[in-house]
Amino acid sequence: MGNTELWRLTATETATATRAGDVTAEAVTRAALDRMAAANPALNAVVDPLDAEALERARALDAARAGGAAPGPLHGVPVTIKINVDQKGHATSNGVVALKDLIAPDDAPLVKNLQDAGAVVIGRTNTPEFSFRADTDNPLFGRTHNPWGDHVSAGGSSGGAGAAVMAGIGALAHGNDIGGSLRFPAAANGAVTVKPGLGRIAAWNPSQTAERGMLAQAMSVQGLLTRCAEDLHLSMPTMIAPDPRDPFHVPLPWRGEASDGPIRVGFTRDTFGFDLHPEVALALDAARDALRDAGYTVEEIDPPAMPETGSDGYRALMGEVKALMGPDIRANGSATINAIFDEYFDQFTPFEGTDLLRMMARRSHYAREWSLFLDRYPLVLCPFLPQPFFAPDRDVQGAEGVREVLGSAIWSYAMNFVGLPAGCVPARLSELSAGPQPISVQIVGRRWREDLVVDACAAVEQRLGRMCDALWARMG
Template sequence: MTQGDIWRFDATELAALTQAGELSAKEVISDALERMHQVNPSLNAVVDDLGTEALERASALDQARRNGASVGPLHGVPVTIKVNVDQKNHATTNGVVALKDVIAPDDAPVVSNLHNAGAIVIGRTNTPEFSFRADTDNPLHGRTHNPWGRHISPGGSSGGAGAAVMAGIGALAHGNDIGGSLRFPAAANGAVTVKPGLGRVPAWNPSQKAERGMLAQSMSVQGLITRSAKDLHLSMPTLIAPDARDPFHVPMPWRGAGPDVPIKVAFTKNTFEYALHPEVDKALSTAREALVDAGYIVEDIDPPDVFECGRIGYRALMGEVLTLMKNDIEAAGSQTIRDIFEVYFQEFPPIVGDELIQALAQRSHYARQWSLFMQKYPLVLSPFLPQPFFKPDRDTEGAEGVHEVLGCAVYSYAMNFLGLPAASVPARLAELPNGPQPINVQIAARRWREDMAVDAAVAIEARVGQMAPILWDRMSAQT
């Protein structure tokens, strides 16, 4: 191990080395910053460099260790934070020019929890305007590029997080997800994530002036994007630590009771009205084989109606957006984001008024159907998107573009509406005309059982391998 190679270690490896005293926090952070300064100029994933305070924190942690202080589970692990979450004394821009001077008075719960575990924030990552695109670009910070190539969107809204962690900028990347904003960047960049279920991770921004709408509260969650599935088992117990500022947080342990074994997995390739691309088909088959080899029982069976649930859920969310956000978008958004929202409202006709109340009531019906189904099948293996990830700015190309980007992503936002956890893990590296591109699959799990979804992701990753080393070789060859 030499200086200049430390950034290659994943979070689990780094934590073991720092806890054993084989690496100091300052050594780890110095190397992470060097990597960030090397590759970020071409990616624009990190838009706020926190190198100076990161080194100061690393030195303080090293001194505390020398004085006999105990170390946390993420001692010295470099992380990034998305710019739509409060970090004390830094701007919570949400990708909006008008918010560039909104300085957070305190840390959000996820930032506090990461700090308490010994993690060190090295930078803040990019997001689209209002964090409401599956791509990442905005007039304030500019476009984020996918490290696999500029022909692939980096995903959104946590596109900066996904691009950063896969390029080797930090071992963990914070993000959030109201309709897929952790899983889109994971799929775009070949990373791993788990969208936590409702109430799992405490959330609140001390800088906010008003409470969010009910669907924003119940569909949006905080999480992490990683290079390896096992890093989620290391880091997510930190993220779910209680915080009284979120009165609806559910303080449950990361690991639940051991389920009946072997675990049954419902397997579906149903993509409804959307054609299943051959490369996604192959990825799903590989994921299935990996789970079977790992001892799971995988059965071909469709879960309860994902299409109806997902479409109703996103239309209801658009109704809330129309009511609570439309004026802000019109006043502070660019013409690009205003145009995109107009097409969103066409693709997902907003449910408002009495019908919105009825749709919220119907949410319990969908959740009950899934709860009963998952008594027999605790996991559901499905596509995430029916086709390989789309190109940058595809969602600016009118109805057809938005339909490809979000319209077909029902397996994504259905899980938000249901409040169920869902992991995303690469299951294939496709050779496409523009070059190699990772293909991720989704694993939904019973309520409160993020750990089971991650276990399945670990099994798939064991068969397929991590995408990061392949990506790094490719990046080196291009430079």
């Protein structure tokens, strides 16, 4: 197997080869770094390359294995880390100029867990300022471009991660999600992801000087973007390893109990007043048919407590953001991000004071309604966005731009508010007038059953194919 081919391997294929001794961690790492050197200049996805550090670690892994040490489950797998999470000795800038010298004193739990499993961090990926846009651009590092072309945004806030993994820069890409920041870039670039539920992955940045707000703690989760669903089954057990620095982590195994019979899937095209684009409708139908072919029972449903779960949840989050992050955004954010937040606050009127406290309490009502519903339908297949993914900078184009980018994403942030797992998987490649782009669907799951969500994503992928293959054929 030549080095020119190694970057194309999935994480599962890479780990199988390195653990068996068929290829070295150093060879895999060099191939990933070579691919980064070739693809990243046009994308600006990795903004802190770690070539020397990565090769040193890969050699150490090879030496340990040669000395008899048992290789970890991710032995030699190249990964990227988003720049809003602590990695010892590197800046956790979060796309903010004022934070460019905020050097992490230690690794965040997920970075430690990945490296303990044998992964090799090859670079750190771009994010918008404060990780609070569905598009990725900032004054510190500039714009991340989508490998499908400049006609479509790379998404955000984990836009660098999504563009990198789909371009072949690392087999796994870390990201996080408070309102859609794993699923937006997955949909934009054609990656596969699962937003974990609340408490599944230990979270903590050692560089923090204060705790986050309660809704941020309840809605924000860490995760991975991959090129195939199988890689989530390989890597997520590592991601959910416990860490005492997160006192609310839930130490459950990755795999839950097997179903006694066919799993019932609720299916809806409801977009709550937003027009459903024909290409999105075709993607939903294709995913529905794939699940039926795989043995799932798919039934049309009316989703519970929607769209209030989403709209009330995001207004509550905006209330907390305005109170706790607002002064920092005003002081350290660019004119662009301040203008976007002005539109956010206009469109998602923040709950404040007693109203905010009441809505934080009402969150349990919405979560209960969803829990009761998912007791009958363990999975729900639904749109992610009602339209194909938007163009770069759509969210700086006034109220209509913000409405298209975030206002229509009710299915996204609703799942953050109630803390449910939600996967995003591509189900169609559309040849639109502006250019080609993937169309993704969302699969929501029962609490603690991310494994069921990934199984369903894998069933869709098995019938419809991996999006990276079509992308690489175009990239050359």
